[in-house]
Amino acid sequence: MNAIACHDGPFLPQMARILEVTAMTAREKFFRVALPAPLGHRPGQFVMLSLLGIGEAPISISCGPRDDNILEMVIRNAGSLTQVLHRLQPGQFVGVRGPFGSGFHLADFYGKDVVFIVGGLGLVPLRSLIQPILAQPDLFGHVTIISGCRTPAEELYREELQSWSRMGGERRPVTVIRLVDDTAHLPWDGRIGLVTAPIADLAMDPDRTLVALCGPPVMYKFAIMELTGRGIAHSHIFVDLERRMKCGIGQCGHCQINHLTCCQDGPVFRLDRIVDLQEALQ
Numbered sequence: 678m679n680a681i682a683c684h685d686g687p688f689l690p691q692m693a694r695i696l697e698v699t700a701m702t703a704r705e706k707f708f709r710v711a712l713p714a715p716l717g718h719r720p721g722q723f724v725m726l727s728l729l730g731i732g733e734a735p736i737s738i739s740c741g742p743r744d745d746n747i748l749e750m751v752i753r754n755a756g757s758l759t760q761v762l763h764r765l766q767p768g769q770f771v772g773v774r775g776p777f778g779s780g781f782h783l784a785d786f787y788g789k790d791v792v793f794i795v796g797g798l799g800l801v802p803l804r805s806l807i808q809p810i811l812a813q814p815d816l817f818g819h820v821t822i823i824s825g826c827r828t829p830a831e832e833l834y835r836e837e838l839q840s841w842s843r844m845g846g847e848r849r850p851v852t853v854i855r856l857v858d859d860t861a862h863l864p865w866d867g868r869i870g871l872v873t874a875p876i877a878d879l880a881m882d883p884d885r886t887l888v889a890l891c892g893p894p895v896m897y898k899f900a901i902m903e904l905t906g907r908g909i910a911h912s913h914i915f916v917d918l919e920r921r922m923k924c925g926i927g928q929c930g931h932c933q934i935n936h937l938t939c940c941q942d943g944p945v946f947r948l949d950r951i952v953d954l955q956e957a958l959q
């Protein structure tokens with residue numbers, strides 16, 4: 678069992694004070710909260726976020742590792758808990774358990790070119806890996822971020838995507854490709870098409886390229902097909918999977934994928950470790 682990095686036991690939430698709530702789209706809000714102590718998380722991990730008497734849900738940590746006690750999240754209004762979370766204001770409190778999950782190990786990416794392929798909310802967890810990689814240009818190779826959503830109104834972190842595209846240099850190029858399925862008659866300065874479309878034209882050296890994927894289930898199948906066609910081995914692809922989960926520590930079995938639990942063995946999995954599991958990439 679992985680070490681459970683919780684301050685007072687895995688089931689006791691810490692109370693975090695909301696510092697900022699900002700609407701990003703019609704369905705998603707950005708939350709910045711202050712915990713009693715630093716979270717000490719790895720990229721790709723998540724927390725169990727709760728409101729007393731209402732419920733608890735897994736929510737990705739959207740910021741890179743940091744020394745202070747700040748946690749950033751993006752929450753989609755999806756149901757009973759998240760609709761109440763959307764009504765909260767700065768100064769109010771939420772419960773936070775975690776961090777949970779395997780996450781990414783930054784050292785795996787040292788010296789590699791990194792390709793991020795994200796659909797919709799998928800950018801939220803992968804931002805926690807993008808931030809530290811972009812902040813340390815000497816440690817990583819070429820960074821490519823392909824980010825897609827349905828319409829311009831649904832794009833998350835637009836200003837950051839635009840600023841990331843300006844962070845490259847000769848030594849460490851950064852390429853950001855933003856796509857929508859449909860402009861829906863809104864102004865749009867990116868491309869139109871599926872998030873998987875640019876893969877065919879990427880300049881990639883399969884030996885030194887690692888890929889991180891996060892998006893809707895249908896995206897994985899087609900992205901993996903395109904990447905495999907370009908010679909990227911399954912051992913070079915990381916997928917961030919989502920399952921309904923309850924405990925966060927691999928005990929309740931809600932999020933089981935064959936013999937693995939998504940909350941503890943995942944949600945980030947190296948593709949070669951799960952590709953043959955019947956329940957993994959449905």
Ligand SMILES: Cc1cc2nc3c(=O)[nH]c(=O)nc-3n(C[C@H](O)[C@H](O)[C@H](O)COP(=O)(O)OP(=O)(O)OC[C@H]3O[C@@H](n4cnc5c(N)ncnc54)[C@H](O)[C@@H]3O)c2cc1C
Pocket residue numbers: 723732733734735736737738750751752753754755756757758759760798801802918919920921922944
């Ligand atoms: C590791 C991980 C990370 C996540 N990160 C984020 C994040 O960063 N931001 C974010 O917004 N969301 C994230 N999610 C999804 C989020 O946890 C859910 O949207 C949340 O649980 C919804 O809670 P709720 O009580 O508001 O909605 P619910 O009332 O639970 O309803 C949500 C939706 O699920 C359906 N549903 C309810 N119960 C079931 C069931 N048993 N089986 C199938 N469908 C059901 C409902 O009909 C509804 O459409 C993440 C999930 C996981 C597993």
